[in-house]
Amino acid sequence: MRFKTNLKNIQLVGALSSLEKITWLRLDDEHVRFTVIPDTGSQVWALLPMEFIFDSVQLQSAEAQNTINLELPLVPLQRALKSALNATSANLRLTKKDGIPILSMTIQTSTVAQGNQGGGQGSYSRFSRGDNGPGHFAGGFGDGDDDDGVFNIEPLETHLHREREKIITQDIPVRVLHPDNVEMIMQPKVREPDVHIQLPPLLQLKAISDRFTKLAAASSRASNSATATAAASNPKLELSANMHGSLRLSLTTDTLDVTSQWDSLENPELDPSQLHCPLEEHPSTIFREAGPDKWASVRVDGKDWSKVLSVGRLEGRVIACFADEHALILYVYVPQHDDVQGDDCVVTYYVSSYSA
Template identity: 50%
Template sequence: MRFKAQIHNIHTFTKLTASLNSLGPLAWLKLSDEQVCFTIIPEQGTQVWAVLSIDTIFDTYAVQSAANNVINLEVPLGPLNRALKSALNATSAQIRLTKKDNIPLLALTIATTSSNNAYSAFPTSGSRDDDTMFDAQSGGSRETVITQEVPVRVLAPDTVSGLHEPQTREPDVHIILPPLMQLKSISDRFTKLALAGARTSSGAAATRTRLDMAANMHGCLRMSIKTDAMSISSVWTDLANPELDPSQVANGDIGIAEHPSTRMKLLGSADGRSEEGWASVRIDGKDWAKVMSVGRLGGRVIACFCHEHALILYVYLPTDGGEDESVLTYYISSYSA
């Protein structure tokens, strides 16, 4: 098998692996001719199924294998992210699948160029070669090439054949979220206040908090937290509820007319005061904060609420052409009351 690619968007790749690493240490990486997929399925917490167009991250790209040109790898996200960070200021970066001592590796080869400013920072005393002295005085530059190696595990097709995205019912509410970093800031503050209040009232340190997230089909989103000591909430209005695409819904226009979100749109109001028409879920505050780290990638986020069952986030990554071609899907289960 063979995989080799030139990385053209190192910043997006680095932010993506950092965000995924917050949810789990290992990812299933699926490389194919059509796309690149990252999947995280932790024992507890949020699942992530990321489907990326090849040109979101890579420039030249080649993958070959006996299994229909598909390669499945188990990748440690921490080491991969640290390797990518070292390439943030690189003039070029290439990644390939290789082996050393019969251990499969993702080898990241990074080329950097140092200007004469770097050389002039050398101490004036001590030994250094004539070439370095010449480069500094003539205003030249020098290229440095380093290779970072990340051990991986090659997965047989049978090993991953049974892995599939979670099955969920049709959402009751779908809404475009405000900027995720804004949501993260507020949810972090809510969580800290709840933990502090629980510690004060019980005398023992609490470890978990539950956030109540709710939305309606009139552009309203509500985040709240309630404990024995406090109850706080924040409400957003004038958000967008995207229209359903008949081609993506079973039975087309008839399916849309019978869709749960269509029925929910007949309930509630745009000011958020009515208690009708809201779909809600209860999620773990710390887990939610980890999910929100994907906000550093930008792009629009559509949240789908399956009332008291699950929250699904679709994070669409912007491309150079302005089209949403890559999507990260987060499956967050709701806790019972």
């Protein structure tokens, strides 16, 4: 079993690491699959082309398509990737240390060091053995030709910038999983969505969601109610959308009722060839025909929702699919690099709805 590669895209793992401590990673000749299934909270499924994250891949195993399945901790991986943010190169290889499988990341960086300037401003003179005697700092001596023994003395440049190369190695413990165990990890099946809508910029949505969560905490401190305190420690936000371009974020408690709304958003057209029913019978068509007052809603944990919105760092287009009172599915379309041809990659987030 062999895996060695150069890293090309580290932003994706950073977005995943905010959700859970462990991820399942499946590698084969063509794809990389990330799966994050926490005990509670949102699930993540990502199937990406190998060249989206890695370069110069060496992959070999006894399984079909050279498949390798790994379980790895996201926190130390993210810590290692932070070291690679400004690296000139970073490579990753599967190896063993003391019989334990590890992913060893070797990061090469170049830093610019500036020396001390020392005393003075780098002034200089020419040494002469003229009429004033040896050792006199004056003009040159001789007859003025190139062999007169006089040289222009240069200052000692102690402030020059020098590049220094630094090599860092970080070892990440992993578990090699049996293929049969990984095949049992199934993506959840969800009914056809009632509403699908393109979300506003996620960093903007995250800022408002975090503000609502803080408001819930502040209102609980103002109230001595045990019920309010418990609700504020795990605040639930309500997300609603319709098929007429509107999205609504709400927080309702015993002492609060706040709402933010976005309008003129896009409800993307569906591809009839991808549907399991005629377009005119699809739930989203029924919601569209019911008018702008017909909303699909889900309730999400405020803290978990904030972690999900960290995917905004990937700067991709996000389509939210609402299964009313059941679940919210986010499809994050991550643009590929300039040197990679093909459609955008898709990362799927599955967020269960809490009951009212």
